[in-house]
Amino acid sequence: MPRFGILTSGGDCPGLNAVIRSAHIRVDREYGGTLVGFRNGWRGVLDDDAVEITEEITHGIAGMGGTILGTSRTNPAEGTGALGRVRRTLEDNALDGLIAVGGEGSLSAAHALRGAGVKVVGVPKTIDNDLNGTDYSFGFDTAVQIATDAMDRLLTTGASHARCMIAEVMGRNSGWIALHAGIATGAHAVLIPEHPVSVDQIVEWVESARNRGQAPLVVVAEGFPLEGDGIFHPRGTEASGRPRLGGIGERLAPLLEKRTGIETRATTLGHIQRGGTPTAYDRVLGARFGAAAVDAAVAGEWGKMVALSGERIVTADLSEAIGSIKRISAERYDRAAVCFG
Structure with missing residues (x-):
């Protein structure tokens, strides 16, 4: 036996x-x-x-x-x-x-x-x-559903105050959670590590949504490298030596508010994406x-x-x-990006 x-x-x-x-x-x-x-x-x-x-x-x-x-x-x-x-x-x-x-x-x-x-x-x-x-x-499906539920709520509170809302999700060096949850909620911008975009592009998407009378929702993966800054990890490193990610949403919020004039708030979903049923x-x-x-x-x-x-x-x-991560292809991201803004 x-x-x-x-x-x-x-x-x-x-x-x-x-x-x-x-x-x-x-x-x-x-x-x-x-x-x-x-x-x-x-x-x-x-x-x-x-x-x-x-x-x-x-x-x-x-x-x-x-x-x-x-x-x-x-x-x-x-x-x-x-x-x-x-x-x-x-x-x-x-x-x-x-x-x-x-x-x-x-x-x-x-x-x-x-x-x-x-x-x-x-x-x-x-x-x-x-x-x-x-x-x-x-585990992925649950994380996406949790993120989607949270973003649905951010959309309604953002619309009530005419704010731009930023949702930061997990994923380390991949953007699967960000892309799937962003598509599910109709986000106006999804920012992922595999395909970085400029701040100018993000501003363009946010202003396009605002000009149509919508409260912009920006979804950002925690490993997104902000233009000029690289991967943002103010919390240092983990015991394994990997960067302890988290905080890019808070870093991005004041930049967008300054550039667009739209009051902007960031929410980091963090470990709630890994817990629960x-x-x-x-x-x-x-x-x-x-x-x-x-x-x-x-x-x-x-x-x-x-x-x-x-x-x-x-x-x-x-x-x-092992050895490399599964990345989102440029074709897949570009098809999604048609809906941004």
Whole structure:
């Protein structure tokens, strides 16, 4: 009977609990095996902090946000003796392999461990939808819906006061959340890292909306490089050394107000995009990924990750998900930009 470990690593994401529940059901009911959860991501693997996943633990969790196992940004491929600790944990728990649920950083660690002989299958997770190798990752749909709901509210309060409203969304170096939520709300400008535009262009879009009697809505991704300033990250860096993004909306607001004469307010949506109840789509996709990951592990498809291709769940090499992010094409952005202003 198979016995697998599972962990959730990196930033939390709506749909993680659906993955855990589905993986448990698959390994238990289909294969008569056991699923062991590691607390706090890869840190739990290094510290052998484990709990057996049971029916009681997973009851009713599919619609819960966050992750019942907890998470961290620990990298198991770094540090003296880390690889030995991972191997020892797998041996001590009699595991046939690991299912690692994470984003680009977590899956990079999984790929490195596989190169060192550790048996691991990946599950792609990120609200940013920036992972290559899969059409969509769970968590993205929820983040877009949360952002869309917030922007709908900003539109009404902006119209009441004839203000320009700026909504800053997450996404790091990709603009998927910004573009999808911006299109959904009919935003007058969407600013994304992949295709920077000048302040003059933003002003033109804002004034065009104002001249038609509308209160402008500007959507900006947190990694948008403002002309002359580059990527704005006044909060310094994270422990990993990456810039701690956030604040571009507040930086942009006074510039637009000065140039256009329109009272301008910025709202940073921040971590509310990652919390709370996952949408039905993300619950279903997470469940499909969880079951497919167990199937891949049983089949010995180590070094693979489950992925969405059209409507099918397939497997792809972990190497496809790492090293670069999935970017929005110029054609896709240009088609959306026709509606700006």
